[in-house]
Amino acid sequence: MGTGAEDGGHAEDGGPADAGDHPSDGDLADAAVIRTRALTKRFRGGHVAVNGLDLTVPEGSVFGFLGPNGSGKTTTIRMLMGLIEPTSGTARVLGQPMPRAVRTVLPQVGALIEGPALYGHLSGRDNLLRYDAADPTADPRTRRARVGAALERVGLSAAAGKRARAYSLGMKQRLGLAAALLQPRRLLVLDEPTNGLDPQGMREIRSLVRELASDGTTVFLSSHLLDEIEQVCTHAAVMARGRLLVQGAVAELAARARGRLVVTTPDTAEAARVLKEQGVGDVVVEERGDRVTGEPPEREPAELNAALVAAGVRVRAFGVREASLEDAFVALTGEGFDVAG
Template structure:
């Protein structure tokens, strides 16, 4: 589905109030009979951000987006978009929002350009005199100028995705909502969509991107929320999400020094249990000794104490928890990290 609602106000002229948040929800809930699909979530999407809505398939992402855009009725909770209550002010908000939800849908026997012209004509506030220029500009932005005259039924899945994004960009938008925007794209197309999303954010547009691909979120987004089984289990800037994980001190030393090194780490890092300091066997005469860092123990102190204890420090590093490790720890589920 790819559509933008008509309304009695033009984007930019609608008097939408200023707010630090482009999307805000409190206790947003959706039930389908006895099934709880979205479990009272609190979303906070800063204006001007590229916000990643991350979670395994079936975690409630698309259902949440459908409620935000008035395509599904919430069972409970409150929503605000661009500073206005939803769905009360749906007619004022949606002209400033472009969306690509659950894949694009086009008339197959019409060309890509003709499809966009029809969608634009359905928008009562899109100026007719600049329609063709705006359609051509949108096609150019998503890299479909050369294929604009081809019938939509001949488009690949990736081309249809880009045509759907072009539809969301026909008019200036304050907020763009994209559900799995790189689905079906080849590596070059994926890079182009990433670049497009960054350029939209640079122009001041807030971009809300739903994805189950961790690598896409890491490369495109400034902020993210992690969904699992209908609930948000983490939310914030990417740096804040990374900081929520543990860091490990990882030492490479000789076999003969491994036990001494482990004893030093236990003492400095307050690890009473032997299992909290790991000794990994490596080929030859080397061992890897590691432990979770304590926040009050600087790495340089550890290295100094190791040297003073006579340990041969062949290598030392602080390994921070990756976003992948962090998210798996939060959700108990894996994410696709490669295409």
């Protein structure tokens, strides 16, 4: 896994605050696979990449860690994995303090962070053999069988003999994921796992994540793609500018927003005018050209439909679309989500 900083800068001089040397009885009984309290990372020059993060990842969840590029997601993951030390605050992974318990925790964790570190002159198969040989818990007698199974699981069996330098970005992502799957893991940490994949590859990775979760693995998945989180995750947390905005079950987060009024009509300009006059906020004519959306006002939707018809708008469909995670983000921040990073 990579070790480059997402947010730039160099670590501030001086040691971190106490990372939790003595777990309390409450912590030992806690089913959270990841728990942070006031976790903070400040880089030299005063840039605060992660600011007072309180995060709780339930055991058995597929947990989406969501935020625009540069929001602090990768810096947080690097602290959780013991790659960098926090400036202050605490982090516990699998009930153990990090980074102090890194040697105990990491053998139980599969991770793909900031893209895989590969030997370009070696084949995909030989890269995985090297990864596995570096794991002191791995049984060398079953190494080749496990490498073969991991390659098949991510769809790289046919390209296993090709040198890694000839792999596309999406193939490298798959190979990194295969490395994380060489051994059964209690926790799988994936940083932007669908980066570089085509739509079919993205669907396959999402299916694999669901399969792993059904087998009992907790999956912690960071992404800047709202629809990716919404399709595969049971729980999510939203980061922005180094701070946690909200966390909880995905369905509950989406339910906090009011959804969108959707009108399908060939008369989009006139429909937008009428809706604004009727108090509908954030009226948008969508790119497909025959649909107008907006924030529904506090009134009976049938009245809006009647107003449209009275104005001569040809209404082909009218309703309120269920709130999405994107709607919830906009409601929380008052701004759109920068899916392009």
